Amino acid sequence: MLHVENVAGGYGKKNIVKSVSFHVNKGEMLGILGPNGSGKSTLLKIISGILPKTQGTVTIDGKDASNYSQKEFARKVAVLPQLHAHAFSHTVLETVSLGRYPYQSGLFSSWSNEDERAVTEAIKHTAITRYKDTHIELLSGGEQQRVFVAQALAQEAPILLLDEPTNHLDIAHQQQLLDTIRKQAVDKGITVISVFHDINLASLYCDRLLLMNNGEVANIGLPLDVVKEEAVRAVYQARVKTQPHPELAKPQITLLSDADEELKPFSVTKADISISSDYVALHSEKPLKTLSSAVHNAGMGWFRTFVNRHVDADYHCDDVKVEMASYLEGQGFHDTDTVGMMTAVTTQHAEVEEYHADFGSVIIVVTAGVGNAVDVSEALTRDREHRIGTINTWVIVNGQLPDEAFIQAMITATEAKAKALQTEKVLDPLTGTIATGTSTDSLLVAATQQGEHLPYAGPITELGKRIGHGVYDCTVRAIQAYKKAKGWTN
Amino acid sequence: MNKSSVAYIVSAATLIVAVWLGVSIGTVKLPISTLWNGSADATATTILWKIRMPRVVLAGLVGASLAIAGAAFQGLLKNPLADPYTLGVSSGASVGAVVTLFFSISIPFLGAYTLPVFSMIGAALTMFLVLGFARLVDRSMKMETIILTGIIFGSFLGSVLSLMIALTGEELRQIIGWLLGSVSMRGWNYITMILPFVIVGSLMLWFNRRELNAMLFGEERAHHLGVNVKRRKFMILIGGSILTGAAVAVSGTIGFIGLVVPHMTRLLWGSDHRHLLTLSFMNGATLLIICDLIARTIISPTELPVGVITAFIGAPVFAFIFYRQRKKGAM
Structure with missing residues (x-):
C-alpha cells in the first residue's frame, strides 16, 4: 500500500530523517515511536508532502507520491492533525464537509x-451527530479531536496518517479515539500510520x-519484538521494564524510578509478626513484593x-471476598x-520461625489444619465438599527475587509441605492414602527486594534450602x- | 428555509432599501418613480441619473470591494485584525494619488483621470513589491511573513505620505480630503474604470471560497485536505489587492468597511466563506451607500468625507451586534 524507500529530509538543509525505508500493508496499523527529536514527526510530514525530501521515494498504491496532484493525493491519504486553536470557527458540519474538498472539481461544482453520504457516515462513526x-x-478538546477524525474519515x-493523535x-x-480508528482500520481496511509518544498505547x-x-530506523516489527527492555533503554535512555498486558499479548513498559528513597535498606524480622486470638499479622515498614493465592489481594x-x-x-x-474486605476494614487494615487469608485453625498454633543464611534471612509462618486432607493424586474421584481445614504458608524473604525465583520458591515450599504431611502420616480420609495437602491451602511468598540479589529459589540454592527446611x-x-489440640495424639 | 437563504434575502433587501434611500434623499427630494417614469421632471431625471445614481453605484462598488477583500484577507491570514489595507497596497495607491496632487500632475489624454490611474499604478507596484519581497524572505510565504512585509511597506509608504503632507502648501486640504475618502462627483466614468477590476477581483476570491474555508484550519491542514496552498494563496492575495487598489484609487482610503463588515457578517451568518464572501460584498455596498448618504445630508449643504462617517456609524453598529452575539453565546 505504502512503500518508503531510502527517504531523507528535514527542515532547511539539515536532514533530520536519514535514509528511512519501510512499507505498510493494506489494513495494517503501524506505530512510529522514538524519543523527542528522533525524526518521527518529520518522517510523517515528508510522507504527507508538507516537507520536501532530499532523497528516496514514497510510493503509494504502486505510484510515486510526487506524481499525484494535490487533490489526488488527498483522495489517497488523509491526515489527522494535532489540535490547534483557530481564529474563526466553523460549525462541526462545515468542518467535516471540508473533508470532501478533494472530490470537488470545477469552479461551480456542487x-x-x-x-453527503460520506459526511453523514463519518459523523455517525465518530458519534458527533448531536453537535452537528x-x-x-465551543467543544472540549476530546470532542474537537473527534470532529477532525470525522473530517479525515x-x-x-x-x-490515514496521524501525528500524536492522543495529545492533550x-x-x-x-x-x-484509538478504538474508533482501529475499528475503521479493521472494518474498511484503512491503512494507518501513526506517530506515538506513548509506547504502551502504540504497543496496544x-x-x-x-x-x-x-x-534512522532502530527497529521495526511486531510490538513483542520492538518493545524490549534493552532496546527502549538504549533509544530513550530511560530505565524501563516490560511486562505483559493483562488481557492481550502486547508488551507494556513501566518506568523504573531512580529515586534514592526507595533504595534505603530495611528488613523484616520474626519480631514483626504478631499473634492475637483473631489473626496472625505481619506489618512491614515498607511494601514487600508479594505473590500469593490469598483470599484478599491475591496475585502479584x-x-x-x-x-x-x-x-x-x-x-x-x-x-467470601466481600466479607473478608469488610472484616479487614473493620479491624483497621488498609x-x-x-x-488476607483465612484459617479455621486456632492462631495460637501458628508456627513462626526465622532461618538465617549468608544473604539474610527467611521467615516462615505456618498454620495447619489437616481435617480436610487430600491426596492430590487421588482427587479426581472426589465430590465437591466444603470442610474447613487449611494449611496456610507464608515465606518472607529478606532479599531481591526476580519473578522466576518467586515461582521456584512456591514450588519448593509446596514440596516441603507435602513432605511434612508424609512425615506426619496425614491421611486422606476418603482414600486412606497419604495426603499431599488440604483442599483449600494458601501460599504466600513475599520479598523485601532489598539486599542481595537471589536469582533462584530451587531446593539446592541457599534460599531454597532455607525455604525447604523452614x-x-x-x-x-x-x-x-x-x-494435639484435636486430641488425636498426646 | 435555511439560514443562508435568509441571509441572502435580508442582505439583498437592505441593499435595495439603501439604494432607494441613496437616490431619493438629498437637497432635492426625488420620488423613486423617477427611475422608470420617462415623463418625469427633466431636472429630476438629470439629478438622478447624472449625480445620485453614479454616486450610489460607486459607493456600492467601493464598499463591496473593500468588504469582500477584507473577508478574504481575514480568512487567509487567520487574523481578525486584517483588512484590505494590511498588505500595504492601499498605501501604494495613496502615494500614487498624493503624488499626483502634490506635483499637480495632469497627463494630457488622461486629464481628470490622471489621479485614479496613477493611484492604480501605485497599488499595482506595491502589490508586486510586497509579494516579491515576502517570497524573497520566505519561499513558502507564511502568513506571518506576508503580514510583516505588509507592515514594512505600509509604514514606509505612510511616511512618504506624511513627508509630502508636511511639505505641501495650499494643496493640503485637497490631499487630506482625498485621503479621508469620498465618492462624490465622480460620474459614470469612474464606475466603468473600476468595474472590470471589481468583477475580476471578486471572482478570483469567490473561486477560492472553499479553499478559504480549508485554510482557516491552517496551511498544513489545507494542504492535507488537497488544497494547492501556494497557488490559491497567491490568487487570493492578488484578487484582494486588485479590489483594494481599485477602490482606493477612485475614492481614497475609506476605513472601517473592510475591517468590520466581514466581522458583522460573520457574527450574523457564520464564517463559511461560500456565503461569507458574497454576503460581505452585499453588506459592504449597503453600509457605504448609507454612510455616504449621511455624509452628504447630515450637515447639508456641507459634505463630510465619507471616511469620517463609516467609523462614526459603523463602530456603534458593530458594538451593538458584538454585544448581542456575545450575550446570546453566553446563554
Whole structure:
C-alpha cells in the first residue's frame, strides 16, 4: 500500500530523517515511536508532502507520491492533525464537509449524494451527530479531536496518517479515539500510520511498530519484538521494564524510578509478626513484593500488611471476598495494602520461625489444619465438599527475587509441605492414602527486594534450602500442634 | 428555509432599501418613480441619473470591494485584525494619488483621470513589491511573513505620505480630503474604470471560497485536505489587492468597511466563506451607500468625507451586534 524507500529530509538543509525505508500493508496499523527529536514527526510530514525530501521515494498504491496532484493525493491519504486553536470557527458540519474538498472539481461544482453520504457516515462513526450545528470552538478538546477524525474519515482515503493523535486527551478519550480508528482500520481496511509518544498505547493498538532513533530506523516489527527492555533503554535512555498486558499479548513498559528513597535498606524480622486470638499479622515498614493465592489481594503486588485470619469451623458466607474486605476494614487494615487469608485453625498454633543464611534471612509462618486432607493424586474421584481445614504458608524473604525465583520458591515450599504431611502420616480420609495437602491451602511468598540479589529459589540454592527446611519444619510442628489440640495424639 | 437563504434575502433587501434611500434623499427630494417614469421632471431625471445614481453605484462598488477583500484577507491570514489595507497596497495607491496632487500632475489624454490611474499604478507596484519581497524572505510565504512585509511597506509608504503632507502648501486640504475618502462627483466614468477590476477581483476570491474555508484550519491542514496552498494563496492575495487598489484609487482610503463588515457578517451568518464572501460584498455596498448618504445630508449643504462617517456609524453598529452575539453565546 505504502512503500518508503531510502527517504531523507528535514527542515532547511539539515536532514533530520536519514535514509528511512519501510512499507505498510493494506489494513495494517503501524506505530512510529522514538524519543523527542528522533525524526518521527518529520518522517510523517515528508510522507504527507508538507516537507520536501532530499532523497528516496514514497510510493503509494504502486505510484510515486510526487506524481499525484494535490487533490489526488488527498483522495489517497488523509491526515489527522494535532489540535490547534483557530481564529474563526466553523460549525462541526462545515468542518467535516471540508473533508470532501478533494472530490470537488470545477469552479461551480456542487455537493453530490456521495459527498453527503460520506459526511453523514463519518459523523455517525465518530458519534458527533448531536453537535452537528455547534461551533467547534465551543467543544472540549476530546470532542474537537473527534470532529477532525470525522473530517479525515469523510476524505475516504485508504491511508490515514496521524501525528500524536492522543495529545492533550485524557485516557478515556485516548481510548475512544484509538478504538474508533482501529475499528475503521479493521472494518474498511484503512491503512494507518501513526506517530506515538506513548509506547504502551502504540504497543496496544498497532500491528507493527517502527522505532526511530537519530533519524534512522532502530527497529521495526511486531510490538513483542520492538518493545524490549534493552532496546527502549538504549533509544530513550530511560530505565524501563516490560511486562505483559493483562488481557492481550502486547508488551507494556513501566518506568523504573531512580529515586534514592526507595533504595534505603530495611528488613523484616520474626519480631514483626504478631499473634492475637483473631489473626496472625505481619506489618512491614515498607511494601514487600508479594505473590500469593490469598483470599484478599491475591496475585502479584506490593503490600505492607499480611493477615491470616481465624474463622470458626462453621464459617460460611456467599461472597467470601466481600466479607473478608469488610472484616479487614473493620479491624483497621488498609484495604489496598493488605493481603488476607483465612484459617479455621486456632492462631495460637501458628508456627513462626526465622532461618538465617549468608544473604539474610527467611521467615516462615505456618498454620495447619489437616481435617480436610487430600491426596492430590487421588482427587479426581472426589465430590465437591466444603470442610474447613487449611494449611496456610507464608515465606518472607529478606532479599531481591526476580519473578522466576518467586515461582521456584512456591514450588519448593509446596514440596516441603507435602513432605511434612508424609512425615506426619496425614491421611486422606476418603482414600486412606497419604495426603499431599488440604483442599483449600494458601501460599504466600513475599520479598523485601532489598539486599542481595537471589536469582533462584530451587531446593539446592541457599534460599531454597532455607525455604525447604523452614516450611517442612514449621509445617510438621504445626500439624503436631493441631493433632494435639484435636486430641488425636498426646 | 435555511439560514443562508435568509441571509441572502435580508442582505439583498437592505441593499435595495439603501439604494432607494441613496437616490431619493438629498437637497432635492426625488420620488423613486423617477427611475422608470420617462415623463418625469427633466431636472429630476438629470439629478438622478447624472449625480445620485453614479454616486450610489460607486459607493456600492467601493464598499463591496473593500468588504469582500477584507473577508478574504481575514480568512487567509487567520487574523481578525486584517483588512484590505494590511498588505500595504492601499498605501501604494495613496502615494500614487498624493503624488499626483502634490506635483499637480495632469497627463494630457488622461486629464481628470490622471489621479485614479496613477493611484492604480501605485497599488499595482506595491502589490508586486510586497509579494516579491515576502517570497524573497520566505519561499513558502507564511502568513506571518506576508503580514510583516505588509507592515514594512505600509509604514514606509505612510511616511512618504506624511513627508509630502508636511511639505505641501495650499494643496493640503485637497490631499487630506482625498485621503479621508469620498465618492462624490465622480460620474459614470469612474464606475466603468473600476468595474472590470471589481468583477475580476471578486471572482478570483469567490473561486477560492472553499479553499478559504480549508485554510482557516491552517496551511498544513489545507494542504492535507488537497488544497494547492501556494497557488490559491497567491490568487487570493492578488484578487484582494486588485479590489483594494481599485477602490482606493477612485475614492481614497475609506476605513472601517473592510475591517468590520466581514466581522458583522460573520457574527450574523457564520464564517463559511461560500456565503461569507458574497454576503460581505452585499453588506459592504449597503453600509457605504448609507454612510455616504449621511455624509452628504447630515450637515447639508456641507459634505463630510465619507471616511469620517463609516467609523462614526459603523463602530456603534458593530458594538451593538458584538454585544448581542456575545450575550446570546453566553446563554
